[in-house]
Amino acid sequence: MIEGLNKKDINEIMDIWLKENKGTHNYIPETYWDNYFEDVRKEILKAEIYVYKEKEDICGFIGLSSTYIAGIFVKKEKQSMGIGRKLIQYCKAKYPELILKVYEKNQRAIAFYEREGFKIVKEEIDKTTNEKEYVMVWKK
Secondary structure (H helix, E strand, O other): OEEEOOHHHHHHHHHHHHHHHHHHOOOOOHHHHHHHHHHHHHHHHHOEEEEEEEOOEEEEEEEEEOOEEEEEEEOHHHOOOOHHHHHHHHHHHHOOEEEEEEEOOOHHHHHHHHHOOOEEEEEEEEOOOOEEEEEEEEEO
16 A cells, blocks of 8 residues: 555654665665765755555555655665555656666666656766766656
């Protein structure tokens, strides 16, 4: 089931955010994620967040700022079960266009977004990590 963020779930959401960023982005020092934790927590509370739950268990979430996907995170043990796809489809039904950024080294995520119809439209360097990233766009 997909629903909007209940503020009581923020600690669990942030736990998923931190664990999955550290696990997925092993080319970025873990301290980077630790240092941004509180800033992200504040931003998440202001963002449009959709949470995927099985019963009461939060399996993943997607965060948007208008049509920009700031992040999509699925617990490691729940990945490759269609949860990310369902979250993306939920947002596709709401918006005619979606935009996101993904690190070039995150090939698994790039392949996922391409399967979901996103196209790379630009390459740039993330100034905070100095990592190459792609801007990807999906249009209805």
